[in-house]
Amino acid sequence: MTPDLPDHLKSAALSHNPGPIPHLGRRYDTSGTFLRERGNTVVCHLVEGSEAAVAINDARARFTQMPGAEKLAFTAASSLHMTLFQGIIETRRELPYWPSDVPLETPIDDMTGLFIDRLARFEPGDAFAMEVTHATPNGLTLEGVTDRDRAILKDWRNRLADLLGYRHPDHETYVFHITFAYMIERFDDQTMAAWVPFLDDIAKDIRARAPVITLRPPAFCAFDDMNHFEELLVFEPK
Numbered sequence: 001m002t003p004d005l006p007d008h009l010k011s012a013a014l015s016h017n018p019g020p021i022p023h024l025g026r027r028y029d030t031s032g033t034f035l036r037e038r039g040n041t042v043v044c045h046l047v048e049g050s051e052a053a054v055a056i057n058d059a060r061a062r063f064t065q066m067p068g069a070e071k072l073a074f075t076a077a078s079s080l081h082m083t084l085f086q087g088i089i090e091t092r093r094e095l096p097y098w099p100s101d102v103p104l105e106t107p108i109d110d111m112t113g114l115f116i117d118r119l120a121r122f123e124p125g126d127a128f129a130m131e132v133t134h135a136t137p138n139g140l141t142l143e144g145v146t147d148r149d150r151a152i153l154k155d156w157r158n159r160l161a162d163l164l165g166y167r168h169p170d171h172e173t174y175v176f177h178i179t180f181a182y183m184i185e186r187f188d189d190q191t192m193a194a195w196v197p198f199l200d201d202i203a204k205d206i207r208a209r210a211p212v213i214t215l216r217p218p219a220f221c222a223f224d225d226m227n228h229f230e231e232l233l234v235f236e237p238k
Helices: 007-012 051-063 108-119 147-164 189-209
Strands: 039-045 072-074 081-089 130-136 139-144 176-179 181-183 219-223 230-234
Touching: 007 130, 007 189, 039 108, 051 072, 051 139, 051 189, 081 108, 081 147, 108 147, 108 219, 108 230, 130 189, 139 147
Parallel strands: none
Antiparallel strands: 039 081, 039 219, 072 181, 081 176, 130 139, 139 176, 219 230
């Protein structure tokens, strides 16, 4: 077992987490091909051409050259985003991941239409600033830069939950992130040992180049798989 592995990396290490890999076989297969898994979500895409986008895309490219990269299923670079609030997804038709006032068998397109109707009365919150906290084999974790930013994020999420009618179990503890890839196999100790200093360097490099991660306004999106998130409604912050 890799000694002194930081908590945010333990889920990627086979010796720390030998159980089944979430989403494998449902969201993507062992060849790294993404499967059809329709749903909707509220995300903030990167601002194309911004220093943050350049730094993050550089980091993603470096991931693909690392030992063990073949154990990762990389999403399309054009899909890079930070999820603000999780929508519903066809492979998780159960409470509390679904509005309790809507039948669980409701088609995804109907759910997306219903959410658009509900979101028509949503009042956007204030703007917020994000920063990178860590890099993991899956990508980057982020948080609001200041206490005020973190309070604004909480306000957005709480009001979206109230309007759409559901809260995931991790609603209060949700970790904001930008996904580069999903694990096909967890890393053995030797691979993990190579990634620990690499990931630390990645996080330091992005923070130096882009102390604030520039994001597009939150948008309600539909998706067929994890490679593209089509913006249907955009919420311009106050």
